[in-house]
Amino acid sequence: MPLHTSLGFAGALALLNLWLAYRCVRIRLNGPGGVGDLGIPELRARMRAHANFAEYTPCVLILTALLEYAGGSQAWLQGLGAVYIAARILHAFGMERPRFTMQFIGALGTWLVLLGLAVWAIWLVIPHSMAKSFF
Numbered sequence: 001m002p003l004h005t006s007l008g009f010a011g012a013l014a015l016l017n018l019w020l021a022y023r024c025v026r027i028r029l030n031g032p033g034g035v036g037d038l039g040i041p042e043l044r045a046r047m048r049a050h051a052n053f054a055e056y057t058p059c060v061l062i063l064t065a066l067l068e069y070a071g072g073s074q075a076w077l078q079g080l081g082a083v084y085i086a087a088r089i090l091h092a093f094g095m096e097r098p099r100f101t102m103q104f105i106g107a108l109g110t111w112l113v114l115l116g117l118a119v120w121a122i123w124l125v126i127p128h129s130m131a132k133s134f135f
Contacts, residue, residue, distance in 0.1 A: 005074050006065040009081040013057055016085060020050040020092060042096055049092040056110055060084055063117040070124055084113045 027043045028034070037044035068077055091106025 001069065003065055003068045005077045005081070006061070006068050009064055009077075010061055012081070012085055013061060016088060017050075017053060017057070020046070020053055023092070024050055045095040046092070049095040052091065053088055056114065057088075060110075060114055060117060063114075063121055067117065067120060067124070070121075072120065072124075076120075080113050080116060083109055087113065 023046045024043060027040060027046065028038070031040060031043075032038060037047055064077055064081060068074070087106045087109025089106070090102045091110065094100055094103025094106055097103070
């Protein structure tokens with residue numbers, strides 16, 4: 001069974017990952033170069049946005065693929081994927097702003113998508129685990 005939704009989502013996330021990395025590299029190329037945040041607050045914020053993306057994305061992508069494989073609704077998976085991408089973009093821009101409204105909305109969106117995927121995955125397993133415990 002081809003996982004078209006997950007494949008498209010993975011491609012979009014890879015592009016988003018490249019964009020987040022490029023935002024860091026652009027500052028390094030225009031600055032003194034080197035490793036780390038170089039004491040530049042904007043670079044530090046962009047590095048954290050990129051690292052935070054790398055922390056959450058594998059779990060979200062794995063759950064999406066497994067739910068799609070288990071026969072989960074394509075519409076719901078696509079919707080949650082779109083919300084996740086929008087949330088990560090808001091989070092990235094919000095990391096550089098003095099008021100963290102976009103960062104908060106992005107983080108909240110990320111958590112809600114991850115929570116939704118996790119609960120959905122557990123919900124799909126419950127009937128199978130209950131059937132095994134009775135037989």
